[in-house]
Amino acid sequence: MPRTTTVESPGCPPFRALTADVLGLVKVIESRGEQSGAAAKVVERWGDPDSSKCVLAASILDRKTDPLLGVARKSGLIEVISVINGDLRLSLPNVCQDGTRPEDDPIVKLHLFKKQRSESSTRSCTLLTCTTKGSVRIESFEDSKSPADSIRDPSPTTWNVCGSGNILCSKVEEYENYALFGGKGVEVNVWDLQKCTKIWTAKSPPKNSLDIFTPTWFTSATFLSKDDHRKLVAGTNCHQVRLYDISAQRRPVITFDFRETPIKAVAEDLDGHTVYIGNGSGDLASVDIRTGKLLGCFIGKCSGSIRSIARHPELPIIASCGLDSYLRIWDIHSRQLLSTVFLKQHLTNVVFDSHFRIQDVAGSAPEPQDVNEVTCQDEDEEAMPTKRKTTSKGHGDSRSKKKKSRKTNVAGSAPEPQDVNEVPWQDEDEEAMTTKRKKTSKGHGDSRSKKKKSRKITEED
Amino acid sequence: MGGKRKKTDGVGIEGGDDGESRKKKMEQKDMLLPSTVKNKERRSAVHAKLKHQKKVDKRKKAKAREADEKRALELGEELPPKKIPRTIENTREIDDTVCKPDDEELFAGNDADEFSSILKQDCTPKILITTSRFNSTRGPAFISDLLSVIPNAHYHKRGTYDLKKIVEYAKKKDFTSVIVIHTNRREPDALLIIGLPDGPTAHFKLSKLVLRKDLKNHGNPTSHEPELVLANFTTRLGHRVGRMIQSLFPQEPNFPGRRVVTFHNQRDFIFFRHHRYIFETKESKQTESKGTKGSKEAKSREKVIARLQECGPRFTMKLISLQHGTFDTKGGEYEWVHKPEMDTSRRRFFL
Known part of the structure; x- marks a missing residue:
């Protein structure tokens, strides 16, 4: 019996996401907030359709000033583009050591480092690439004016993570000291990126009761939480999800099955115990990894294999994309579909640009609430609503105006941390403010977290 | 008491004029819903009246409509527009995956996909037809029919080979597609089309199969390359399936053969028909009888009519899944799978 009543679904919060697809296009999808009722839509498209430029891996350097997106293409080309306007910053032809064609040894992982690995210059960018055959390379580049003549670090760090087998999944930890690799015939292993040494390898689970050994074939893996590099979650081709704990044992701590098709994407939540898993037939679910229990499935007529899941660093939303050419935005609490965008091609990657804001360009008076709310001692998810400053007026703006607003925002955001120290608000003031905010914001999940926060603040007082 | 009042209302409906009392009627209808009446006899009476x-x-x-039309005809005015009946197809749910003719990304995608080499006539299609492990009665008959429909198709016995092995073999022998006909209880019930070397795998349900020998007055096809008609493949998925079917046939039809193979999509069911056609000239009699004016023209006017003769099998396919890459049930990624949660509306179609 089909469900005839619709579940109350809040509007889509303002976000900005970038997707990469098999024709090498990078598309920018924006949603302008729930007040205007505008659904997410494609605002920009970068690149020309060309099958040889198929994007294999993408990585975003998500920072306030000058965010960058790195894309690794099928032809072996690595490009770094600006997230704001799509300008090509860096273009690196594939450099293979022993003359292998890039088609034979495609790149599976690209990572742009947040922190500067070398102190040599201010505008350098460091990236890690990993190919199917397992050769990992960390290189630094000086950023110069023209993308062609960027200065290449003369001595890239390269090493090989596997002797045989194919690397299929890789992930660099939040603080960028460790990286994990896994694949077909390659057990999950963790490497120290500073010393380039392997610190841990998983052990395959024993034969089952029928004495059948399932061959190793990892299709996706991630670190479980930001602060801890010792817990890993991996999805296998035989539809298993495994939790590894480096400090405990080499065999998986928890193993459970999910549906019938290979786990193609795994993403961790900010709370450190929820994992989102997507599989080859388009099922997306969230799982509490501490117990291995399924929290629930994301239901929404998703029919194609899920290739990538991205969690927004602040808002309670995730994005999934895959072979059905749709980008879908989901609410993580209610697991409702918030928005879908049809992007015409098979998508390979999705990333969020978390510093996207819509500001009231008309410029209402600087609100004291804003200052008031910047109490950064909470976790990230608690702090999430603080930066949400959306107004419907900003919606109809032209593109250039928005860019400007973004820049102004970047400039304006500098003095924020000072405000943390001076929280001289009285209790009643505080409460009045929060109630006012509650009235104004119709956002989903906001009010709850806000309540929490107000409580916290009062406790401190 | 209440019953009496309702009765009078009912009289009011009958007495009221059509155009004027529409509003009134609506109100009364609201009041007179049969479901609100508790007495069964009364209720059925109210219902009957309604x-x-x-x-x-x-x-x-x-x-009234007829009268309007008649009057318009008499006065020589333009006829009132004919109303289009609402069908499930023309009220289908809005789908943003429907292909638009001016979509350059679509063409770029077409150029990049797995079938473009065949469709651009860089290579000729070569088809391997095989069956499931067990195969009897209608299965082989269907295959022999299919062999006469698809040019350059070769039947290979299945034996006990794995399908993955067969795919490997076919790749080595430069086949461009593999068709597997699955039979269940001596009746073909599924069709698997695998594009080679790395094309997608489509799994169809097969139903309503009528073999050539069971068709009345069937024709016998010649060995000319057939023309192909693909109708109603509108969405991106449909487009892809259509291209996949197209890649089974040679791209240059031999028109003297007057042979046409049709894949017609309607409500996600793909109907297969195979015909021979002929154009015949017939002198039309109507013009002669019409009047003295047109008699001169009537002699010269000849009507060309197309006549069809069905030959070959007749069957219906429904897409179950479209898989990325060649056949791999365990580790395969699906581009599209039919899921029960999609069946919440009768007006939602995917092809």
């Missing part, structure tokens, strides 16, 4: 009223209204409307 139904009768509806019937009368409908007849009136039809008559």
Whole structure:
């Protein structure tokens, strides 16, 4: 019996996401907030359709000033583009050591480092690439004016993570000291990126009761939480999800099955115990990894294999994309579909640009609430609503105006941390403010977290 | 007491004029819902009355329309526009995956996909047809029919080979597609089309199979390359399936053969038909009888009519899944799978 009543679904919060697809296009999808009722839509498209430029891996350097997106293409080309306007910053032809064609040894992982690995210059960018055959390379580049003549670090760090087998999944930890690799015939292993040494390898689970050994074939893996590099979650081709704990044992701590098709994407939540898993037939679910229990499935007529899941660093939303050419935005609490965008091609990657804001360009008076709310001692998810400053007026703006607003925002955001120290608000003031905010914001999940926060603040007082 | 009041209201409906009392009627209808009446006899009476009223209204409307048309015809005015009946197809759910003719990304995608080498005639299609492990009665008959439909198709016995091995073999022998006909209880019930070397795998349900020998007055196809008609493949998925089917046939039809193979999509069911056609010239009699003016023209006017003769099998396919890459049930990624949660609307179609 089909469900005839619709579940109350809040509007889509303002976000900005970038997707990469098999024709090498990078598309920018924006949603302008729930007040205007505008659904997410494609605002920009970068690149020309060309099958040889198929994007294999993408990585975003998500920072306030000058965010960058790195894309690794099928032809072996690595490009770094600006997230704001799509300008090509860096273009690196594939450099293979022993003359292998890039088609034979495609790149599976690209990572742009947040922190500067070398102190040599201010505008350098460091990236890690990993190919199917397992050769990992960390290189630094000086950023110069023209993308062609960027200065290449003369001595890239390269090493090989596997002797045989194919690397299929890789992930660099939040603080960028460790990286994990896994694949077909390659057990999950963790490497120290500073010393380039392997610190841990998983052990395959024993034969089952029928004495059948399932061959190793990892299709996706991630670190479980930001602060801890010792817990890993991996999805296998035989539809298993495994939790590894480096400090405990080499065999998986928890193993459970999910549906019938290979786990193609795994993403961790900010709370450190929820994992989102997507599989080859388009099922997306969230799982509490501490117990291995399924929290629930994301239901929404998703029919194609899920290739990538991205969690927004602040808002309670995730994005999934895959072979059905749709980008879908989901609410993580209610697991409702918030928005879908049809992007015409098979998508390979999705990333969020978390510093996207819509500001009231008309410029209402600087609100004291804003200052008031910047109490950064909470976790990230608690702090999430603080930066949400959306107004419907900003919606109809032209593109250039928005860019400007973004820049102004970047400039304006500098003095924020000072405000943390001076929280001289009285209790009643505080409460009045929060109630006012509650009235104004119709956002989903906001009010709850806000309540929490107000409580916290009062406790401190 | 209440019953009496309702009765009078009912009289009011019958007495009221059609155009004027529409509003009134609506109000009364709200009041007179049969479901609100508790007594069964009363309720059925009210219901019968409502139904009768509806019937009368409908007849009136039809008559008025007819009269309008007649008057327009007499006065030589333009006829009132004919109303288009609402069908499930033309009220289908809005789908943003429907292909638009001016979509350059679509063409770029087409150029990049797995079938473009065949469709651009860089290589000729070569088809391997095989069966499931067990195969009897209608299965082989269907295959022999199919062999006469698809040019350059070769039947290979399945034996006990794995399908993955067969795919490997076919790749080595430069086949461009593998068709597997699956039979269950001596009746073909599924069709698997695998594009090679790395094309997608489509899994169809097969139903309503009528073999050539069971068709009355069937024709016998010649060995000319057939023309292909693909109708109604509108969405991106449909487009892809259509291209996949297209890649089974040679791209240059031999028109003297007058042979046409049709894949017609309607409500996600793909109907297969195979015909021979002929154009015949017939002198039309109507023009002669019409008047003295047209008699000169009538002699010269000849009507060309197309006549069809069905030959070859007749069957219906429904897409179950489209898989990325060649056949791999365990580790395969799907581009599209039919899921029960998609069946919440009758007006939602995917092809």
